[in-house]
Amino acid sequence: MKYSVEIGKIVEGALKHDYVKVINYTKQLIEKLDQDGESRAVGKFQRLLLQNNENSLSPVGMGSAEYSVPVDNESRTLLADIIMPTENETKVVLSESNNEKISAFVKSYQKADLLNSLGIGISNTLLLYGPPGCGKTKCAYLIAQQLGLPLVVARLDSLISSYLGTTAKNIRSLFEFAQRTPCVLFLDEFDAIAKARDDNNELGELKRVVNSLLQNVDNLNRDSLLIAATNHDYLLDSAVWRRFDYRLEIELPDRKAIKEMIPLFLGNSINITEKELNELSYVFQGLSGANIEEIIKKTIRVAVIENNEITIHGIYEELFTFKKIVPQNDLSNREVLKIKAKFLRSIDERIFSLQIIANILCSSKTTIQKLLKEESDG
Numbered sequence: 001m002k003y004s005v006e007i008g009k010i011v012e013g014a015l016k017h018d019y020v021k022v023i024n025y026t027k028q029l030i031e032k033l034d035q036d037g038e039s040r041a042v043g044k045f046q047r048l049l050l051q052n053n054e055n056s057l058s059p060v061g062m063g064s065a066e067y068s069v070p071v072d073n074e075s076r077t078l079l080a081d082i083i084m085p086t087e088n089e090t091k092v093v094l095s096e097s098n099n100e101k102i103s104a105f106v107k108s109y110q111k112a113d114l115l116n117s118l119g120i121g122i123s124n125t126l127l128l129y130g131p132p133g134c135g136k137t138k139c140a141y142l143i144a145q146q147l148g149l150p151l152v153v154a155r156l157d158s159l160i161s162s163y164l165g166t167t168a169k170n171i172r173s174l175f176e177f178a179q180r181t182p183c184v185l186f187l188d189e190f191d192a193i194a195k196a197r198d199d200n201n202e203l204g205e206l207k208r209v210v211n212s213l214l215q216n217v218d219n220l221n222r223d224s225l226l227i228a229a230t231n232h233d234y235l236l237d238s239a240v241w242r243r244f245d246y247r248l249e250i251e252l253p254d255r256k257a258i259k260e261m262i263p264l265f266l267g268n269s270i271n272i273t274e275k276e277l278n279e280l281s282y283v284f285q286g287l288s289g290a291n292i293e294e295i296i297k298k299t300i301r302v303a304v305i306e307n308n309e310i311t312i313h314g315i316y317e318e319l320f321t322f323k324k325i326v327p328q329n330d331l332s333n334r335e336v337l338k339i340k341a342k343f344l345r346s347i348d349e350r351i352f353s354l355q356i357i358a359n360i361l362c363s364s365k366t367t368i369q370k371l372l373k374e375e376s377d378g
Helices: 004-015 019-035 039-054 096-110 112-117 136-147 166-180 204-219 238-242 255-266 274-283 289-305 312-322 333-347 354-360 365-377
Strands: 080-083 125-129 151-154 184-187 225-230 246-249
Touching: 004 019, 004 112, 019 039, 019 166, 096 112, 096 136, 096 246, 125 136, 136 151, 136 184, 136 225, 151 166, 166 184, 166 204, 204 238, 255 274, 255 289, 274 312, 274 333, 289 312, 312 333, 312 354, 333 354, 333 365, 354 365
Parallel strands: 125 225, 125 246, 151 184, 184 225
Antiparallel strands: 080 151
């Protein structure tokens, strides 16, 4: 049945006298009807909402400044930040396999009506894990963007309380909020609240927090979306893993993804040839997207501050610094040049010929040849 998610939520809210839920999902239903050209139904539901407002029920709505995020009872700080679809302009470059898996997760929600009609239901929980800087957080933003839903980003500094039992209450409040509002609930640094309960260094409070988390995930309506991300998947409680339908390791970007990232980070600051792009994709292998962005942005920043031209040579120099290719001790310019040439040559001799290395290091082919011969003779 079409619109089964929204209708189900509206009925559920009405039965529980949860007017906020009814209003929020009615607004989402109106948006979908409008997209399908159902103007008469749109007008009817809009009139119902207007009559509701005139009766002073004052519920919280999707676009409202009163978007009622729960707060910590002790500090009165918000438990989450809300990123609305109109504010979400995230761009993320992933490996081909990760792109396919993220796309499959998004499509499963978009096909919710069909899956529900078949009695299958949707996969509504996703755990992202992998090294820092690989795009886990950006993936959550991307999913919310593609679904046209607000992203509710939990604020760990508010969620975790020093008061006994308060953290568990905060988790419950946040999940209840996500259940009554069309959104994607995102728990970043997930290991902070989902750490293994057999850790002898932790107090009993951690076990209560994890138990509360598990109960809330179990009670999460299949139509609500939960995404969690961690850099330390080995710390997670074993029971937590079973609660996630999708588990996706966001690995370091492959060369194809790196080649897409570089122009994205460079913007219009420099014209780069396909050949130069291919060479850079080799030297950036093994780095995260965040690392690559840091190197490129620093190159641009230094050039602007020093009133210099932004060059490919500058990118390589920042890469050498980032990877600590050159030792800190005093070396002659010749020794430094030799170390850099040796590093580039070691990546792939077919890609980094003597002439290409000379161009990158602003030297001559003869000099590079002599330096590398000295290295091999030594």
